[in-house]
Amino acid sequence: MKEIYFNADAGYLEGVVRGYRDGLITAPQYMNLTQCETMDDLKLQLATTDYAPFLQNEPSPISTSTLSARCTDALVAEFQYLQQNSAEPVSRFLEYITFGYMIDNVILLITGTLHERDTHDLLEKCHPLGFFDTMPALCVATNVQDLYNTVMVDSPLAGYFRECLSAEDLNELNIEIIRNTLYKAYLEDFYSYCQSCGEPTSSIMAELLKFESDRRTVNITINSFGTELSKDDRAKLYPRLGNMYPEAQIRLARADDMDQVKSILEQYGDYKRMILSANMNASSDSAGGSDMSLEDIFFANEVQLNKDAFEQQFHFGVFYSWLRLKEQEIRNIVWIAECISQQQKDKVNKYTPIY
Amino acid sequence: MDDEDAARLRIDASLLNVLDRVAEYRRLRDEANAALRQAFFDLARAKRSAGYQWISPDLYSARPRAIATVCVDETNAIDNAAADESKIFLVNRRMAEDSDQDDSSSEDEKPRARKTSKDPLLWFGMLVPPALKDAQKGFVASLDSLARLAYLAHAIQREQERLQLDMDAVDALPK
Numbered sequence: 095m096k097e098i099y100f101n102a103d104a105g106y107l108e109g110v111v112r113g114y115r116d117g118l119i120t121a122p123q124y125m126n127l128t129q130c131e132t133m134d135d136l137k138l139q140l141a142t143t144d145y146a147p148f149l150q151n152e153p154s155p156i157s158t159s160t161l162s163a164r165c166t167d168a169l170v171a172e173f174q175y176l177q178q179n180s181a182e183p184v185s186r187f188l189e190y191i192t193f194g195y196m197i198d199n200v201i202l203l204i205t206g207t208l209h210e211r212d213t214h215d216l217l218e219k220c221h222p223l224g225f226f227d228t229m230p231a232l233c234v235a236t237n238v239q240d241l242y243n244t245v246m247v248d249s250p251l252a253g254y255f256r257e258c259l260s261a262e263d264l265n266e267l268n269i270e271i272i273r274n275t276l277y278k279a280y281l282e283d284f285y286s287y288c289q290s291c292g293e294p295t296s297s298i299m300a301e302l303l304k305f306e307s308d309r310r311t312v313n314i315t316i317n318s319f320g321t322e323l324s325k326d327d328r329a330k331l332y333p334r335l336g337n338m339y340p341e342a343q344i345r346l347a348r349a350d351d352m353d354q355v356k357s358i359l360e361q362y363g364d365y366k367r368m369i370l371s372a373n374m375n376a377s378s379d380s381a382g383g384s385d386m387s388l389e390d391i392f393f394a395n396e397v398q399l400n401k402d403a404f405e406q407q408f409h410f411g412v413f414y415s416w417l418r419l420k421e422q423e424i425r426n427i428v429w430i431a432e433c434i435s436q437q438q439k440d441k442v443n444k445y446t447p448i449y
Numbered sequence: 450m451d452d453e454d455a456a457r458l459r460i461d462a463s464l465l466n467v468l469d470r471v472a473e474y475r476r477l478r479d480e481a482n483a484a485l486r487q488a489f490f491d492l493a494r495a496k497r498s499a500g501y502q503w504i505s506p507d508l509y510s511a512r513p514r515a516i517a518t519v520c521v522d523e524t525n526a527i528d529n530a531a532a533d534e535s536k537i538f539l540v541n542r543r544m545a546e547d548s549d550q551d552d553s554s555s556e557d558e559k560p561r562a563r564k565t566s567k568d569p570l571l572w573f574g575m576l577v578p579p580a581l582k583d584a585q586k587g588f589v590a591s592l593d594s595l596a597r598l599a600y601l602a603h604a605i606q607r608e609q610e611r612l613q614l615d616m617d618a619v620d621a622l623p624k
Contacts, residue, residue, distance in 0.1 A: 159501070159505065162501045198502065202502070202507075202508075205508060205572075205574070206507070206508070209508070209509070209510040209511055209512075209572060210510065210511040210512055211507075211509075211510075211511045212511070215507070216507075219502075219505075219507040221502065266571045266574065266575050267575050269574070269575075270574050270575035270576050273574070274576070313576075313578075314576060316578075316579065317576035317577060317578055317579070318575075318576055319579075320582070321575055321576065322575070323575060323576070389498055425497055428496075428497070428501060429493070429497050432493040432496075432497075433493075436486070436489055436490060436493065438486075438490055441490070
């Protein structure tokens with residue numbers, strides 16, 4: 095019965111986002127992009143995509159950072175159209191998606207202030223989807239208590255700060271702990287909210303958020319090797335959801351190198367299949383240089399899960415999935431651009447295909 | 450004739466020396482080129498992994514301090530051709546303990562300034578992707594090669610000038 099009322103609230107926006115999905119770059123278009131010799135060629139090929147209005151006024155030669163920024167502008171414009179035309183409950187769901195970008199902006203501003211960067215420069219570099227009213231005031235905070243009492247208490251992220259208040263000074267280690275603790279609280283809260291939305295949103299988003307949590311767990315583990323982060327602190331940063339929670343997380347918290355991480359992942363059915371299929375593809379590919387890293391495996395699996403979300407109707411997961419697929423597309427475009435500008439044509443095919 | 454023969458032998462030795470240095474220069478340039486190429490590629494991989502927002506000039510410190518400097522000692526190069534070549538272009542890397550002494554003056558001006566670590570890798574956060582660490586290693590390793598290349602370019606030019614003077618001197622000898 096819910097499906098009957100879904101179209102009244104979100105039918106138009108679901109149609110819009112499915113249109114956005116159809117605008118994603120296809121395999122033949124990627125082939126054209128990878129065959130470009132210069133950045134101008136790449137810009138010419140992108141003139142047939144949804145990025146054309148944002149790239150046409152950029153002077154040649156275009157840099158990869160400018161390309162990334164303009165592609166992000168395109169994504170922001172489309173998402174903001176969805177937000178501006180949404181009402182409850184879709185608006186609440188879209189708002190939840192923006193909390194991740196708010197966390198990124200908070201960390202960017204704190205880090206920039208720590209390094210004595212100019213406030214106005216920092217604000218211009220923030221992600222547009224993560225803006226909130228009290229954000230500019232972040233630059234005056236010197237410790238976590240000030241940060242919470244003067245700024246965050248009135249922001250949408252206030253509830254996520256509860257677990258961060260034990261840290262005192264804002265240094266590199268504490269900022270990283272704050273960042274991951276905020277994101278952990280956000281993921282858990284988003285998961286709870288999606289469960290309250292009912293089927294099919296709850297099951298589709300559960301799978302996506304659990305995978306996101308697993309990926310964050312693995313990334314935190316790998317990136318913490320050789321740093322000051324202790325194993326106990328590392329374990330506290332893992333989100334308390336996902337297929338790896340709690341058993342695999344306990345083991346990953348004790349891992350010391352990549353081999354241990356891989357051996358732990360291979361003991362869990364889904365990840366073992368992913369790693370084995372990646373190894374088989376690498377060995378059968380005659381072009382060479384196609385060995386997939388763990389990161390590539392995770393990107394590919396994320397793309398597949400997000401594509402699968404479009405197979406069902408009447409759920410909010412399509413908005414989240416479209417956004418993630420679009421971000422992956424931008425990642426692919428910038429990767430191809432980097433390979434072209436650095437004359438690394440043998441690596442240009444190491445993007446994650448979507449369609 | 451003895452003077453002319455001695456002069457010609459000196460010219461031959463100088464020419465061989467120049468050619469050896471040119472060969473070393475080419476070899477070192479290819480090595481540095483490969484190391485820098487790989488380092489830039491690792492940087493691209495790191496940006497793809499962490500996000501292009503997180504590894505960009507926007508996160509650089511407003512007051513960066515070099516952790517390596519290149520010192521140029523010209524006195525040995527001019528006065529003593531047989532001097533130890535490693536003293537001509539020296540790459541000095543600042544140790545972590547030196548940063549505390551440098552911070553003392555800045556802390557007087559800004560009592561609220563926070564102590565930040567010396568390693569520029571930490572500008573991008575504590576948990577950076579391994580590719581960024583690989584990129585840093587590549588750039589650091591190539592610095593020694595680049596300093597050596599600068600010395601070799603200087604030495605080759607000096608040798609060429611000396612060679613030209615010797616050849617002019619031989620031409621000026623009475624036949």
